[in-house]
Amino acid sequence: MVAAQTAISEVDGAGGRLIYRGGYLIEDLVPCAGFEETAYLLWHGELPNRSQLDAMRQDMVHARKLNDAARGALLAADPSTDPMDMLRTALSAQGSTPTISKPSPADALALTAVVPTIVAGAYRRRQRRDLIDPRDDLGHAANLLWMMDGKEPATERTHWVDTYLTLLADHGLNASTFTARVVASTGSDMTSCVVAAVGALKGPAHGGATYAARSMLDAIGSLENVDTYMEEQHAKHARFPGFGHRVYRTYDPRAKILRELAKTADPKLYQLAAHTEEVALKILHDAHPERPNATNVDFWASVVLTGAGIPKELFTCLFAASRVAGWTAHVLESQEDLRIIRPASQWVGPQPGKKPEPLDKR
Amino acid sequence: MPNSEYVPGLEGIVAAQTEISLVDGANGRLVYRGYVIADLAEDMSFEEVAHLFWHGRLPTRAELDGLAAELSESRNLTDAAATALAAIQSDADPMDVLRSIVSVQGITHRLQKPSLAAAIHATASFPTILAAFHRRRQGLEIVKPRAGLGHAANYLYMLNGQESPPELVRALNTYLVLLADHGMNASTFTARVIASTDSDLASCLVGAIGALKGPAHGGAPSAVLDQLEQIGTPENAERWMRDARKRKERFMGFGHRVYRTYDPRAKILKAMCERLNPKFFALASKVEETALAILHEEHPERPQATNVEFYSAGVLQAIGLPKDLFPPTFAVARVAGWTAHVLEQAAHNRLIRPQSEYIGPEPRKPVPLAERG
Numbered sequence: 001m002v003a004a005q006t007a008i009s010e011v012d013g014a015g016g017r018l019i020y021r022g023g024y025l026i027e028d029l030v031p032c033a034g035f036e037e038t039a040y041l042l043w044h045g046e047l048p049n050r051s052q053l054d055a056m057r058q059d060m061v062h063a064r065k066l067n068d069a070a071r072g073a074l075l076a077a078d079p080s081t082d083p084m085d086m087l088r089t090a091l092s093a094q095g096s097t098p099t100i101s102k103p104s105p106a107d108a109l110a111l112t113a114v115v116p117t118i119v120a121g122a123y124r125r126r127q128r129r130d131l132i133d134p135r136d137d138l139g140h141a142a143n144l145l146w147m148m149d150g151k152e153p154a155t156e157r158t159h160w161v162d163t164y165l166t167l168l169a170d171h172g173l174n175a176s177t178f179t180a181r182v183v184a185s186t187g188s189d190m191t192s193c194v195v196a197a198v199g200a201l202k203g204p205a206h207g208g209a210t211y212a213a214r215s216m217l218d219a220i221g222s223l224e225n226v227d228t229y230m231e232e233q234h235a236k237h238a239r240f241p242g243f244g245h246r247v248y249r250t251y252d253p254r255a256k257i258l259r260e261l262a263k264t265a266d267p268k269l270y271q272l273a274a275h276t277e278e279v280a281l282k283i284l285h286d287a288h289p290e291r292p293n294a295t296n297v298d299f300w301a302s303v304v305l306t307g308a309g310i311p312k313e314l315f316t317c318l319f320a321a322s323r324v325a326g327w328t329a330h331v332l333e334s335q336e337d338l339r340i341i342r343p344a345s346q347w348v349g350p351q352p353g354k355k356p357e358p359l360d361k362r
Numbered sequence: 363m364p365n366s367e368y369v370p371g372l373e374g375i376v377a378a379q380t381e382i383s384l385v386d387g388a389n390g391r392l393v394y395r396g397y398v399i400a401d402l403a404e405d406m407s408f409e410e411v412a413h414l415f416w417h418g419r420l421p422t423r424a425e426l427d428g429l430a431a432e433l434s435e436s437r438n439l440t441d442a443a444a445t446a447l448a449a450i451q452s453d454a455d456p457m458d459v460l461r462s463i464v465s466v467q468g469i470t471h472r473l474q475k476p477s478l479a480a481a482i483h484a485t486a487s488f489p490t491i492l493a494a495f496h497r498r499r500q501g502l503e504i505v506k507p508r509a510g511l512g513h514a515a516n517y518l519y520m521l522n523g524q525e526s527p528p529e530l531v532r533a534l535n536t537y538l539v540l541l542a543d544h545g546m547n548a549s550t551f552t553a554r555v556i557a558s559t560d561s562d563l564a565s566c567l568v569g570a571i572g573a574l575k576g577p578a579h580g581g582a583p584s585a586v587l588d589q590l591e592q593i594g595t596p597e598n599a600e601r602w603m604r605d606a607r608k609r610k611e612r613f614m615g616f617g618h619r620v621y622r623t624y625d626p627r628a629k630i631l632k633a634m635c636e637r638l639n640p641k642f643f644a645l646a647s648k649v650e651e652t653a654l655a656i657l658h659e660e661h662p663e664r665p666q667a668t669n670v671e672f673y674s675a676g677v678l679q680a681i682g683l684p685k686d687l688f689p690p691t692f693a694v695a696r697v698a699g700w701t702a703h704v705l706e707q708a709a710h711n712r713l714i715r716p717q718s719e720y721i722g723p724e725p726r727k728p729v730p731l732a733e734r735g
Contacts, residue, residue, distance in 0.1 A: 001366075001367075001717060002368040003716035004368075006718045006721065007721050009720075019725055024725070024728045032731075033731070037731070047731075048734070049731070050732070053731065068449055072448065072449020073466060076445035076446040076449070077442050077446075078471070081470070082470055088564075089465040089469065092458070092461045092568065093462045097455060098451075098453045173718035175559050175713060175714060176559075182573060183548075183573045186577070186579035187578040188573060188579075189575065191458070192573070193572065195461060195465070195568055199556045199569045202559070203559020205713050207559070339370055341371050342546065343372035344373075344375060346378070346380070348379045349396055350381075350396035353393075354396045354397060362421070362423070
């Protein structure tokens with residue numbers, strides 16, 4: 001069922017291509033544009049020139065700061081709270097306003113800018129340490145790492161995170177993006193759409209696979225355990241996290257890029273992951289020779305993010321930090337022809353018309 | 363693919379099977395788990411209807427007492443919620459406050475499957491959140507819930523700091539029963555889509571509140587009352603409304619997709635308005651009559667279309683709620699339905715993920731930053 005027409009992105013599963021707005025293939029875009037430029041592209045339909053990019057970065061500097069409501073929400077929560085719950089809550093609080101406003105590109109920028117501040121804040125809270133304010137002279141990915149550690153990150157680390165954020169920024173009409181569009185369809189505001197999308201991404205069937213892939217690698221532990229572990233899991237009919245997806249019939253183009261990065265981001269974990277991938281694909285192929293090669297983006301993302309120093313508890317939040325660019329772009333696009341999304345339901349309950357018994361006769 | 367046609371608004375597409383409520387538009391019936399709304403509205407408490415949604419049947423006396431006790435225990439704000447509430451600016455839209463504090467109340471240390479206990483807890487807490495915020499923004503002391511009062515009575519008690527007359531409690535209860543569920547509307551669908559990813563109940567509810575905030579769904583709170591205020595008197599209705607049509611202005615509180623006859627909820631609310639809010643009723647009934655006549659002249663093929671928002675405004679006004687609490691009070695009712703739908707979705711789950719149709723350009727190469735004009 002087609003629920004929306006979109007120019008934001010296209011997942012061409014048969015051709016193994018991910019196309020971002022404007023017609024750019026992901027593998028062409030990544031060497032040329034970072035996350036900020038990609039977000040601009042998704043919102044405005046074209047890559048920014050130098051002065052547009054500078055202006056955007058300036059706007060993001062201001063939008064990165066938490067307001068009192070968001071800071072209050074973040075500090076109110078118990079430190080051991082699920083960081084996705086912190087993100088959902090603090091984003092909602094940050095976006096509390098006296099009146100409802102129609103979603104705008106400024107809203108898209110503000111929400112996208114503030115996600116890393118909240119994610120890093122949730123991380124600091126977990127460690128029972130004080131929050132660190134964003135720095136005006138750092139870009140988006142660098143600020144995330146800065147606010148986590150209070151140390152200026154190495155260029156390479158920033159590059160790994162930035163590439164991850166660029167690769168995950170949109171992916172057709174997935175469940176969280178669809179959620180954002182349903183909320184937008186009622187005429188609601190940008191914050192409501194994004195907060196709803198965060199809630200959908202929290203679901204393990206949608207946003208949890210990177211964490212699960214990393215947990216699997218943790219459970220395997222070392223190269224010599226790979227074969228036994230995977231055989232055992234397969235014998236138990238357990239699924240391999242990081243493998244399989246609905247759409248791509250060839251190797252996921254995002255996984256391909258992350259696989260290359262993983263070699264330098266975390267060489268030791270790369271070795272383990274590469275062998276695990278080999279074994280997993282062989283087992284899966286033997287079991288279902290008709291199915292395509294199915295390493296997905298979550299598998300290699302888990303290695304790259306680990307190499308960048310992101311703890312696995314934050315993986316789903318990092319996914320949100322990336323996808324918020326796409327969510328907001330979809331919400332802006334849907335404003336052009338706003339029509340409430342209200343499907344039908346099929347009644348499978350009792351025949352209408354039975355009379356209620358009074359309380360004392362039940 | 364079975365169907366790759368673009369269906370705007372997913373109109374007519376069956377997205378879920380449900381036993382919770384049926385909107386029988388052709389016959390003008392709203393049915394809760396087999397019971398027609400007119401048979402429930404006047405005699406059932408909101409708590410009984412919530413039990414009906416969650417368990418599939420009306421409670422016995424003992425079950426109802428048990429549910430009342432559980433609701434009572436869950437009514438207080440958590441410490442985190444109280445702290446977060448104190449940090450929100452007092453001029454915030456109450457829908458934003460509800461969205462944020464429901465999110466705080468639902469925080470967990472690890473993901474939990476939606477449960478009946480979580481549903482009861484969330485349903486219990488909505489009035490407490492709204493009343494606490496409303497008291498605080500007026501500079502008044504927050505009033506804790508009172509054990510022994512029912513759901514509707516507690517809401518009014520926490521808002522006003524004193525018990526309300528039984529007639530008003532009853533009116534609010536009926537409103538909550540009438541609005542508690544309504545098929546696959548946009549907020550309920552939002553909750554089910556979020557549930558379909560195996561997310562938790564708080565995430566589903568926060569999403570649903572966001573959807574209800576949209577004026578096309580939860581209503582523009584002041585729209586009906588503002589328009590009536592502009593019209594001023596029954597005598598003025600005809601002239602004002604004909605002029606409004608010339609200006610292409612919409613009549614607030616009219617039009618819906620589903621009912622082909624008079625909305626059964628509007629009918630009950632209308633009768634309540636006549637009793638409780640005679641001043642509103644005198645003007646509103648004249649405005650309704652005029653609106654329906656004009657709409658009929660313009661589109662004789664369309665059905666009578668007074669919607670639930672129109673007479674809700676008069677009932678909620680009579681109860682003494684400020685206009686900006688109308689939409690979140692709708693949420694106080696609908697959370698019973700949302701939670702029931704989430705539990706139903708979770709019990710038969712499958713990821714809801716429709717497709718999109720790409721209408722952008724064919725692949726081309728990006729221009730490096732330095733070369734962009």
